Amino acid sequence: MKTPDYIHFTDTPAETLQKVLTDLAPDKVAYLVDENTQKHCLPLLGLPEDSLVIAIKSGEKHKTLDTCQHIWEQLTTAGFSRKSLLVNLGGGVIGDMGGFTAATYKRGIRFVNIPTTLLAAVDANIGGKLGIDFMGFKNHIGVFQDPDAVIVSDIFLKTLPARELRSGFAEVIKHGLIYDQKYYEQTSASDFPDLDWNDVIRQSIAIKGAVVAEDPREGGLRKILNFGHTLGHGIETWYLNASKSLLHGEAIAIGMILEAYLSYKTGKLSLQEVNAISDYLTGIYGTNELPPLDEVMKLMGQDKKNVGSEIRFSLLERIGACLYDVTVSAEWIRESYKFYENLK
Numbered sequence: 198m199k200t201p202d203y204i205h206f207t208d209t210p211a212e213t214l215q216k217v218l219t220d221l222a223p224d225k226v227a228y229l230v231d232e233n234t235q236k237h238c239l240p241l242l243g244l245p246e247d248s249l250v251i252a253i254k255s256g257e258k259h260k261t262l263d264t265c266q267h268i269w270e271q272l273t274t275a276g277f278s279r280k281s282l283l284v285n286l287g288g289g290v291i292g293d294m295g296g297f298t299a300a301t302y303k304r305g306i307r308f309v310n311i312p313t314t315l316l317a318a319v320d321a322n323i324g325g326k327l328g329i330d331f332m333g334f335k336n337h338i339g340v341f342q343d344p345d346a347v348i349v350s351d352i353f354l355k356t357l358p359a360r361e362l363r364s365g366f367a368e369v370i371k372h373g374l375i376y377d378q379k380y381y382e383q384t385s386a387s388d389f390p391d392l393d394w395n396d397v398i399r400q401s402i403a404i405k406g407a408v409v410a411e412d413p414r415e416g417g418l419r420k421i422l423n424f425g426h427t428l429g430h431g432i433e434t435w436y437l438n439a440s441k442s443l444l445h446g447e448a449i450a451i452g453m454i455l456e457a458y459l460s461y462k463t464g465k466l467s468l469q470e471v472n473a474i475s476d477y478l479t480g481i482y483g484t485n486e487l488p489p490l491d492e493v494m495k496l497m498g499q500d501k502k503n504v505g506s507e508i509r510f511s512l513l514e515r516i517g518a519c520l521y522d523v524t525v526s527a528e529w530i531r532e533s534y535k536f537y538e539n540l541k
């Protein structure tokens with residue numbers, strides 16, 4: 198598997214960033230951070246005092262048009278031209294929103310992502326999907342565009358709260374389940390969080406990179422990355438709208454259990470395999486309250502992956518392989534809910 202060539206793995210991100218900036222030769226550079234990455238990650242870049250830092254409030258609830266406006270204003274005030282560049286230093290929120298503001302400012306300026314969460318390193322920063330939430334719907338407004346560089350280092354994970362690390366790990370589990378049985382077996386054999394994160398990040402990026410390279414615009418194969426995300430996104434959105442706390446990966450962990458069960462209903466996975474997957478996931482994530490199913494179904498109706506009114510799923514064909522565009526009955530979804538509720 199070939200890793201996209203704009204990705205730089207490094208133990209010395211400050212040096213790598215300087216090399217990348219020398220190559221890209223922008224006329225101006227700004228650094229987008231939130232309060233946590235400003236405190237914990239920005240000092241690791243060893244920047245001059247007078248660097249232009251745009252700081253926003255952390256969290257998904259700030260991944261909005263209002264925050265974009267604030268960023269565009271800062272870029273405008275600083276006299277950013279089409280030769281300028283934005284460095285997004287943070288998790289998936291900073292990467293998605295910073296990329297979106299860069300890709301739309303003056304019809305697009307260059308940007309570099311430096312992921313500081315596991316989720317951003319293995320998933321959000323790879324594959325060119327940029328965007329913001331709108332009217333209560335996740336990633337509702339956005340564009341596709343690859344960053345000019347992604348600088349990846351596990352050094353940033355040292356200050357990441359354990360709950361955030363665990364959240365990002367859900368995507369790692371997903372990568373094994375949908376694409377690479379050996380990787381799944383290898384990661385699930387170790388006790389989380391005692392893993393070699395450098396190695397995990399490389400393997401996950403290679404998997405996501407390979408899938409995206411084959412199908413950048415999600416016409417087909419890329420949809421397998423949505424395993425666990427159809428119901429998972431609905432659940433995440435419900436929690437977000439209810440101002441209750443559930444991280445992306447925590448929602449996806451629930452979604453993967455529900456959708457593993459749906460994979461069993463389609464005759465692909467055995468019930469034994471579903472039980473093994475759900476034992477592994479609940480061992481790490483516990484169980485959470487499920488939102489009312491009719492509300493999740495309504496939210497799923499807005500899913501960008503839908504065609505017309507039909508809701509389509511990406512379901513496991515076996516451990517290490519995934520099918521996409523599978524339609525399932527509402528009855529099976531109800532059953533999957535019951536399966537999850539009985540895990541408690």
Ligand SMILES: NC(=O)c1ccc[n+]([C@@H]2O[C@H](COP(=O)([O-])OP(=O)(O)OC[C@H]3O[C@@H](n4cnc5c(N)ncnc54)[C@H](O)[C@@H]3O)[C@@H](O)[C@H]2O)c1
Nearest residue numbers: 233237255288289290291313314316317321326353356357
């Ligand atoms: N574009 C894509 O393909 C894609 C894929 C998956 C997820 N996403 C998006 O990613 C977002 C979630 O990303 P996330 O989980 O990284 O969330 P996040 O960006 O909100 O970061 C999580 C928290 O960790 C803090 N933080 C970040 N790095 C830190 C560090 N090194 N030390 C201490 N604290 C740190 C942040 O300030 C924040 O409070 C969602 O908006 C989701 O939609 C996008």
Ligand SMILES: [Zn+2]
Nearest residue numbers: 320368445449
């Ligand atoms: Zn995800």
